[in-house]
Amino acid sequence: MSDSKSKLSHIEQFNGTNFQLWKYNCWLILEQNDLLDIVEGKSKEPEPHAVSGSITNSKEIKKWKKQDTDARVILMTTISPKEQQAFVNCKTVNSIWVKLAAQYLQNASASTHVLQARFFHYQFLKGHSMMSHITAIEGLAQQLEDLGSPMSQSQIMTKIVSTLPTAFRSFMTVWDNLPETEKTMPQLITKLMNEQHRNVCTSPSCS
Template identity: 35%
Template sequence: MLHVQNCETAKEIWDKLNTIYEQKSDVSLHILQQRFFEEKYNGSEDVSSFIAKIEAIVTQVRKAKGEIAENMIVTKIISSLGENFRHFVSAWDSVPIEKRTLSELTARLIIEEQRNKMYQESGSSSSTAFKTDTKTRKCFICGKVGHYKKDCKAKKVGNSYKSENIPFCKQCKKRGHTKEKFWFNKDKKQENINNKQNAFVMSACGLASKSINNEWFLDSGASEHMCSTVDNFNK
């Protein structure tokens, strides 16, 4: 025992050992207190595990004859939370002081953590749906599928867009389609086709009408004869 080899009496040995172990205990308490104040919530673990870690350090501090009040533990946990809990921290400030207990804080933090996870999963689903939607949406500028008008890479010159790969309509002066595919021209083209068909039918009917003006339909077994012109009959 190097620490007591120079002691001459039992009392000197006892006092020496007592001093050494008291100093060791003080150092241990200081280290534990330092761990308590330096511990941070990193976000990778759930909040209940972080609180359990803080409580374990507090237990060790108390075994080393140190003391940490409950309100200090609550303050430590609140100050260690990350950005995801900033709204929770603001709401906690409005809780009455007599209700700001460790058990109340733990229960509320677990609920808040579950709510945050739910929002993150919902946001991830919405983002996936948006990406899927852009794969089928057509750009109103270039007419291509896969992006929106605001994300189009066509060069904007003044109030119009210019790109060699983007079709330009000479009818409406917009990009994304040609003159032949412009909806107005499509309707006019169909209207012209319908008019031509109607004109052909009317013309055919007129020719047929003229060709039978002087024709008779005779039947030897009929009691009466027919003709398209009434003037051909004598009263």
Template identity: 30%
Template sequence: MTESPDKKRDYVKFNGINFPQWKYAVMLKLRKKKLEAIVLGTETKPTQETLELVVDDVTSIVVTNQAIIDAWMERDVDACSIIFYNIEPTYQTSIEGSTTAHEMWTRLTLQYAEVSVANASLLLGKFHQYKMDPGIQNN
């Protein structure tokens, strides 16, 4: 079942600064719906298997696994929907044009995972530079 933009969610949308928490929450939802492998790229779209048929000197090529391909594509769209609709509109543009859920996930990870690490390092550095004001009483 495809995610809709107005569906109630149990966690916040990605807003540009909460990537680690959002990523964990979305991955839990994807796991629950058995879509994790598609998003991580370990379950890829099946390749077409064809069979050549000749009837009355007319050759036809028939795809023998089209139902499996269609099922994978439907699951991929479900995963894309979960990812896309759980991102604030401002940040949805960074994944528009993606053709698969794996491509969406890769784009987001490359763009925002390092930003989150950099922000954490910056905050840790500020914390270590913090000095207590001797004029403030600690009760």
């Protein structure tokens, strides 16, 4: 593995409450090092093949064990010491992940209705940029999807548009009149960013 512990320091450690952000950053490192299949249990330790008393695939076994160790280092380094205690008896990275995922989903499942309420009642926050607004709503939707209660793209886009500040009122009308085939998330983001730029440049402070 090319990543040392110092290269993992930018990842906020999993503390029992920040699962989504932790998983996203951690998974980038795992994917970068071709370790996701081992973590998710898709790649199993090779069974020894013996011929005349000699193991013929010892190199493959050694390589797999090295990758498993590398993946365990990534996970355990990015989990807070308090949370690490639950995984000290795990012998493989997949066993760590299975236990962690089960623990998170068990704890979070009870709060599905809370997340749904937060999603439906969420409003544009004063001081937020447009991208911050979009990211906040997408983040709530992602958490709900992880709990088995996904929001459709249409619901997410409707939530974003319906909670825009008054300066974007004309945009809402334009968006509502677009053909359904043109109402996609990339289109919405592009148009909103352009509209934000226009709003800034029509303000007195814009030169």
